[in-house]
Amino acid sequence: MITLGQILALLVVLWVSAYKRMRTGTALVAAAVVLVAMSFVWDVAIVPWVLLGLFAVVYFFNDLRKDKITLPIFKLFKSVLPPMNQTEKDALEAGDVWWDGELFKGNPEWSKLLSFPKPELSKEERDFVDNQATKLCEMVDDWKVVHEDKDLPPEAWEYMKKEGFLGMIIPKEYGGKGFSALAHSTVVQKLATRSGSLSVSVMVPNSLGPAELLLHYGTDEQKNHYLPRLAKGEEIPCFALTGPEAGSDAGAIPDTGIICKGEHEGKEVVGIRLNWNKRYITLAPVATVLGLAFKLYDPEGLLGDTEELGITCALIPTDHKGVEVGNRHYPMGQAFMNGPTHGKDVFIPIDWIIGGKDYAGKGWRMLVECLSAGRGISLPSSATATGKLSYRLTGAYSLLRTQFKTSIGHFQGVEEALARIAGNTYQLEAMRIMTAGAVDLSCKPSVVTAIAKYHMTELARSVITDAMDIHGGRGVIMGERNYLSSGYMSMPISITVEGANILTRNLMIFGQGAVRCHPFVFREMQAASNPDEKQGLEEFDSLFFRHVGYGVSNFIRTLTLGLTGARIVKKPVSGKTGRYYQQLTRMSSALAMVSDLSMMIFGGDLKRLERLSARLGDVLSHLYLASTVLKYYEDNGRPESDLPYVDWCVQRSLYEMQKAFLDFFNNLPMKGLGRVLKWMVFPFGTKYKMPNDKLEHTIVKPMMSDNELRDRITLDSYIGESDDDAAGRIENAFKKVLATAPIEKTLRKAMKDGSLTQSRTREETVKTAVAAGILTQEEADQYLDAEAARLDAIQVDDYSKEYIVNGAKNAKKSSQAAA
Template sequence: MTALYITVGAIVGAWVLAYYEAGSRLWTIFFAALLGAILTASGAGTLVMGIAFAIFAVPALIMNVKSIRAKVVTAPVFKGFKAVLPPMTSTEREALEAGDTWWDAEMFRGKPEWNKLLDDHKAAEYTAEEQSFMDNEVNELCAMLDDWKISFEDKDLPEEVWNFMREKRFFSMLISKEWGGLGFSAYAQSAVVTKLATRSLAGAVTVMVPNSLGPGELLMHYGTDEQKKHWLPGLADGTHIPCFALTGPEAGSDAGAIPDVGIVCEQEFEGKKTLGLKLTFSKRYITLAPVATCVGLAFKLYDPEGLLGDENKSDYGITCALLPADHPGVEIGNRHFPAAFMNGTVRGEDVFIPVDWIIGGVEKAGGGWRMLVECLSAGRGISLPALSAASSKVAYRMTGAYSRLRRQFKTPIGMFEGVQEANGRIAGYTYKLEAMRALTASAVDVCSPSVVTAIAKYHMTEMMRTVTTDAVDVHGGRAVQQGPRNYLATGYQGIPIAITVEGANILTRNLMIFGQGAIRCHPYVFPEMEAARDDNLSEFDNLFWGHIGYSANRAVRAFTYGLTGAAFVSSPTNGPMAKYYKQLTRMSCALAFTSDVTMGVLGGELKRMENLSARLADVLSELYMASAVLKYYYDNGETAEDLPHAEWNLQLSLFNIQTAFEEFIDNFPNPVVARILKTLVLPLGRSYKQPSDKLRNKIAAMMMEPTALRDRLTKEAYFGTSEDDVTGRMECAYNSLLAIEPVYNKFLKAVGKGKATGLTITEQLASAVANGIITQIEADGIAAFDKQRFDALATDEFTKEYIATSGKVANEAKIEQIA
């Protein structure tokens, strides 16, 4: 019995110490007490006890005296660690060091401090100037954008739109007021692009690119004073239209593979001998290139003669320069046609530029990759999330209205469960997309969060794909037939653009999110790698033993939380979200432990096991997306309308996390380690379920109602107000339905029961009036509404000449009278 007590006490004691991440001294006391208990229970004498404790004192001394521990225990580990440390290219190192960690680090480390997100990170708000710009200039620009004319007829923005964008400084939202720009926050920039994208993809992209990865941002962050003075005022007032040439025929997502080169040399320039670069480059997929007046260029810089001052260095790596588009040798090539926005090629052979044209000057020679990664991570948090949220806002508002207006079997189609399945996803994802857009953009205002923005880019564009496809499915032929009435077609066609640009989604999920997140967000891994590269044994000793305690703590916590259903985990709130905070903390802890085991077992091999990396990336991503939903729900007053939308998303995230863990463990190459992971991470098996049909149908039905949430989710969107507008006719018909629906339903019910007869609606209305079912005024209102409803559901038809000439022949589009 005594042995049982000692065993139980040892397990409980070790469990408690690991759970609270005790230091080496407490562990030493624990083992000393355990040894004493064992010796006492065995009846050992004084001499035996003395010998046993003397032997115990040796490892205790070693482990508690850092200088001894480092030499005796840590040194062999240090040697082995350096031997297996995977090689890291300068490009990979710069990518890892670029940008900042943010809330992703809290979720990755297993002990998220929720108040940092809920209270310390304040909800973003517009300044008075930003709000005025949204209400005036942005709305005015939206009203000028006729997406059908832009996309089908002209395949370009009207000249008055280009002029308006220049005049109102839409291209310089990120340029500070000091240089003539608007100096808007990332949150405001996101809102501007979002609203424009609800009106025109081409208009949004045209504004987005100069305010994302481009010369303006690079100059603001890295340019010399002379470069800023020369370029920024012109970029701010629209005199200059910039493009940035990065992608080429041989380098897409792998920007480090660009073959474009710049060779340092001396040559005559403007009448005098000048130190400069001879550039040869071929770029494609460059947005705004066909209309650009200045070109930002990424290339590999070589200095074979040591002219930059370092005779021992010839390969400087990726470098960025800015040059006029009409500079001798620069060729703006033909236009691509991904959509109506300007996109094309840029080429040059032996183009000489002064060395001063390197962005940041000679000091930034070779610093281009870090510049690009840092600026790209910020751009990812603004531009593509904005496009994704915009698509969902249009799908949400228009599909909700359409589902109430369109009837089959005398019932609004939105009441059928098959349609509700699609509409539920639209409603749930729209809520999540807006939550992520707001949180991610506000994060960019306080730091440059590289992992968070990669998560946002990948998952938001994928959700955009799902939402838009669901909206098209619900609309049927109304979304298939292109024309001035179709508000979904351009967004549907633009999905591959968002999926592909700024890093293909396959690359982002499989390599970037976890690959970068595991190293940058982990409190020990990257510092350990740095200590190894610096051959700093003392620093490595501190980190290594801290890492051991950290891993043991996360293992015990993950198992404890799994066994108890996270019942004893603290939550920042006591409301209906409390259980979700607890479960997300549990899964955060599980991710931290699983990541440690994975990196420890697989090491550098993990780089090549992309599917495993992708599944852990999914866990980290779902943790972030769930956090965004919790934050949005909290910031918007925890309303009854928000609750089912938040719960649908949180339940789905937990289910997806569980699935990702299961698939990861099932495919882990070491079966013994896989079994340990499954026992500790999912000790009771599957505990999370997908959202119920009832919950999904609830938010689908709410999408058809004129709620405050509906207006809030579509606030940063532009919808027309007239019946001849692409979205306005659906809005007007929907609002008319809300006003007349009670009497309209009474009339339809009477027709269904045979109390109002006739072959046409005119005859049926006359019958209903004659039988006293409705009044003549009500009948007139129904007749007017039915005509309006029919017009809103109708599609376009064109003459063959119009189609053949892409609308260049003057011809009125006729409305096909088939709903």
Template structure:
């Protein structure tokens, strides 16, 4: 009797769950009604933002079961011979021409000859195809060029990157008419036009979709014709990079058609147009001064400026399509430009701080040997390694044809933040050397200018708290977007069927991830599979990322279930979920880099430090999420048990591992060169960075000599201090004459490195007296020391 009842119950449940018409009638249709009530209203601009770009590896991470073999089979991004030649030729020449101190302190602009060099050598046309006279470079090449320039001059890097990022070139390539492309792209490629793009205004910053600028469709006079169809446009913009020197203004504004000249719709939405800056009524305005950076940036405005309809990007068909254009192009721009500049700054911090830590001596010890300094060096090295991995992998995705909307937000936020951390750590190690500005300070301007990267193209606070998970949850989730589309369908029958299919799949997806989360937790993540080709040193990382991916997908669904549309307002919950997704992506890029590089053993400290740090950060993000989860205490305890049934398994990287990373950065070698590859390193001792590099080489040579001196002091053979020590050491044959000369060279180079710039008391010029920079080491001394090395 009991067995018959149980069988009947199982059959009833089976019919309800697995017979679609019954399931729809009893479950899905009821859920659909609730779903429609809690689903927040999405504006047109929000919908276009959600639909922008493509889903790539972020979709795998959101699935809870990332396919590592798929990731690792993506080809390693590589530069072409032409791109390598450009980096070794014009980019190297440009960097040699740049003096950031003079640019930011005296000229407040790039010198005229630098502007001309940039234009003549096609720096403005890197993304423009060769058929239009551009260089047609890959996204990776674009990133490498910007990164190298940024390590030398933030002003020049911004000036080069903006025309190749979100602006007229990209918009024309994607959406321009053939006539617009044929006219403007060759001129932009040759530098005959200097472009800018005006979106942000006083009343619309991060909420760019709320721009008040408008255009009224009308007929007007243009080139002697009084009946030209166009618009009268009024706007006020600010923070527009290259605006003060631009000849071609890209402008975003809302279009209204009160007389119905284009159809029945009165409010046509955001539209983009290209306006020559010499057009009557265009006011370019003055300049902003963003944190001692000298790149051209300023406001512009216009009042009732008539423009013909053919100036709209895409022509008449482009009217009202501007927000979609912006969102799609922004995904590419944020993937390349800002990650490149931030990585360039981090690589500079890594290379200089390691060298300075070896050359600078306090308490008779290189400061890089102090454990406190080692801690900062480890952070710089580990962050830089992971940043570069994410930069390269993301550029590679763009070259594969992706427009990674969510990933672009991830790398924009996390690489600029890690770049800020690297520069801050570098400043702490350099101390007074870092805080005294002058021609000899290679870090100060980067420290001042890093907040610019934090602020632009989506402020970091907004990006972390609202965009990464907010956009990722809808775009990357395998079922949520399908449910939203079904709920919005006005055909009741079709909506019911589509929602039922998506909802039933969603339920199975959530339950599966919940079960795997618990199993992974109970087994310490050992059930997670790792590709056999990656090597034993990284297999555990793949397994743990599989575990955290499942836990993330499960908690994301639970958050959506409990909070629904309110999750949009729970920014800190959204931020922590976004942190986990972001760290999963950064770890994926790091593991791929290590494999793509051939798993070099010398790089393993960087790999292990960055991965262990990221896993610990993910664990803390889960903890913060669970501690603040808007549910009952019992529910939180259940969720915590599912994610961490055996407790928290991860700790911060050990001091021993940090010591290994610091040691790698303190010594010239292949690992240090790979970590900082792609930045500008001048060879001349007349350059502060060149002098530092030569001092590092000399310090390495002299360490054996200094060790002999210390041993002789300990045995009492020579005095402990002063010039008497050196004279006695030579007399006692502790050192040779050649070694004495090396010590003299080291003293000169070390003094050249540690000296800071000084100026007249009023900081003004004096006849025959210029700002005194650090004394130069004689070239023959540096060469002798390098030869000894």
């Protein structure tokens, strides 16, 4: 007879085996050993041995298992597997799984994360950022670019070409810079702190475009012809993908190419007759070479038996007959070159396909793979620039602007907004560096870069909104003094391009991540679609039963970690942050369990339940966000000054994961299941909380003083040195006010103890203080100079009526600045 002790002993063995993720064979052997050991103490009933024997037979007798168990499941799986078109298949297969795979599997190997090399600039790259990038920033006045000239100055364009800004990603053997992804990101970030129009003009040729596509897929002839010209700026590239009827749904591209014979350079050749209508194409108005995506058809069978070949990419000189470029769109808040391109019955030779005719129909996969890398560099760098500029200048402005004789940064309401700017900027920098570092590891992490694009642009939107709220009228009045309005107005551009954020969150992060990051699902789908059914069954058999064990393990691990508060998880580091790794492991395990269960219940319908799947995507995203902060902290030597920022970022991410899980559970159609899952993940209730007021006060303090942390968080921001520069004016006044803070304190003390009477004006009060020996004349002059700089820094621009109506060319700016 089976006793309670026997049952408990077996349960412990199975529980530990599942928690430790032992192989099934190892777990069966362990159970047998326990049964043998128990036989020396108790009379062990036959039932446990029978059950163990059945499991052993199923596990060890492969042919029996495949025939009686796996084959029916395999057939059922194939029948319920949702249909997948080639576009979806290419999107799923494109890119690499990186750290996101560790986070999704439920038991991240944190030592692996910490062993990734610290992303760093080479000496050549650092010199370029410090010198050429700085000089280019000095050549550009964002107000003139956006509101007067509607273009970068000619000397800036020439300098960009001459110094290789347009060919940073092109290898040196083709005349390019051969820079790392981190260098590319850092240069764009620095330029973006000066001018969004400038940074976009540099980022586009270095992200998704002809150079990137040629490097990966171009023929030797194409590379040798175009890459040196692109590197030197002799050719200006653009890439036309988006049209009026095809944005995110690239499979709906109506632009067509028909393979046929035609005349080129006086000879009859096999080529493509193209018709296209594209819009939102950056650099198109000034481009000399057009990258074009279209659907290719071969009705005459000139290339083979297939008529509909699929999306294809080609390179076309813009001076080629029939190509239309030149007109411009007018993106809000910016003046970078962006416009439509059209073509009707344009004939090109077949070898203008990127990669040659062998790459006909392979364009979508090419685009997805290149976009996954570019998505992790261009927009994240711009978002980080928004954070850094807002952090540095809003902190300074909060000290300079006073109300009720107090700097506004000391008011708790303002401090709350400053804290979000501070924490989000630290998060942005950590995420920028780790994501760019992933690309430099010869990796194209499609899910990670989608996370970076969505969350970093949303964080930047939050930061610039808070910065505008704090600046008040100083932020909404446009003019040469305003360093926020252009970025604030143009924020929707970042939110929209390279996949609108609604799409990215609701379809890409979890929709792609659940399949690609899962250790078994994608391979099971591949096995089921294998045309060799015998081989497919063989692959599926191994994957399916390992998947079952994985699911059981996730169930046991999630419940165990919830009951123990994850304190049994081994910490990869000592100190306070070690506890965060434990909590993130707990959330990772919960995500693995809930995702597996959701895919089992909803199957292919899960991707259409966007609001549910997006919440699981939020959990995966915040696991990644927290990982980047912890990695950044370790890579920088665990500075004590950073710890409050680490606390703020990770605590917020844990809270957001908890919120996403609760929203998921509460909105499940099966209410009972939702309640059970909620108890399993949070058996003692919800414990994660947003950062408290004391912590937020701590992370705001460095924003309002001159210190190493402030400089490091805003590293590689462009701040002009002149008082006539929009950012320089604030920075210089900030440092002067800090330097004279002891003098201000002396005056206040004197007025408080009655030794000095406050006069009608500050100048008269200071003069009285000098006469009374409270201040020296040198101190008085220094103080009044700082006060004049402070007053100048908080002014806004005003213009004549003629300037407002007719623009700069027909009117002059008013010489006065209004308070």
